[in-house]
Amino acid sequence: MNRFRRFSRIRQEESQFLQLYEQNPIDQHTLRSQAQTLTYSPSSVVYLGITDRLPESSDLFTSRPSMDPKQAERSPNRQYLEKVAQYIIQNQIGQQEAYLPFLATTGNLTPFIGLLGTVLGIINAFHEIGLQGSASIAAVAPGVSEALVATAAGLFAAIPAVMAYNYFLSRIRRMSFRVEAFTIEFLNTIEEAEKAYEVEVTR
Template sequence: MDISIWHMIAGAGLMVKLVMFTLLVFSVVSWAIIIMKQVMFRRTTRESEEFLEQFWESKTLSDAYESAKDFPLSPEAAVFMSGFSELKKISAVRNSQQGSETLEMQLATMDNLKRAVRKAHLIEMDRLGRSLSFLATTGSATPFIGLFGTVWGIMTSFKDIGMRGSASLAVVAPGISEALVATAAGLAVAIPAVIYYNFYSGKLADFDSDIENFSTDFLNLIERDFLTRS
């Protein structure tokens, strides 16, 4: 008797095959996301390091803005570009109100800048975390999908036992083994999805911390060297 996994899948019922196909789809999409995120996070880390190095070496914010355009994957670069764009608008308003700007107006413009930086921060975190929810769904759902296939296969096996009128091991074992393959497949899909979801969640938290630190440094720089000028 051929007891290979492929033979057991081929010999399974229609519902179990449908379950296996569903698990295959989850697996293919999950591994595509895992590979995509690995490549993207590696490039993002590299570009962020290069941007920060150039940012602190730049003599003016305009020079840093031109450098930031070369790092499309760097969240810090995106936050800076958004903040710098808002800063230019603030500068235009200040120039038109030269001599009439009050402390309250300066504080209001600083609040506008903070909101622009915060919005860019949230947009970048959403971009970096996109598709990770699918890994979480895969990790939580596929074991139960596989279990459903197993339960269905076992019910079919017991039905066959009743029709044959025999409950010997030779009759029961093939059907049960075919059904259990679904549970094993569900776990095989879920385990790497959970591992990489937790790993990338940790990376995402690191990115969030780095962006927050850069945003704080950038806002402090602006508040100290630009908005405090009278």
């Protein structure tokens, strides 16, 4: 249940941050202050990670003080910012995928444990037949019952695990696509703002 609540909060804060960004993508200071409160939003974490590496003396999204272009502190190139963003994205995805191996192992292993219990139950049933010298219901029923219980227990554990694994995996993939799209859009905004600034200061 904790994982479901966590993913629900991630979706809520991610939607909230992207809505704030779409409303006013150039208001860097407001976005940063709000992004710092949305710690569950992967796009918010990427935004903070990128803006933390922009020059402190400049603001790409508002008018800057007039200065000699040679003295102006330039922003890191796009390739560097892309690497920073990819590192943050992979870290965010890795945090969400931490629980998936347990679900995958449970979904794959428990049916075999159930099968083992089934085999042992059938062996027990045949053992009772040998002891009693007849294949009566009284001799077979306990072993068959144990076999069916083991099978049911294995399926009872495997089915929810597989469903949860597929659910979380699809949510993580959608989250990854959204963050990748936001990163591309944000880096394009930085690049366009930087070009506009270069044109302004060279006039």
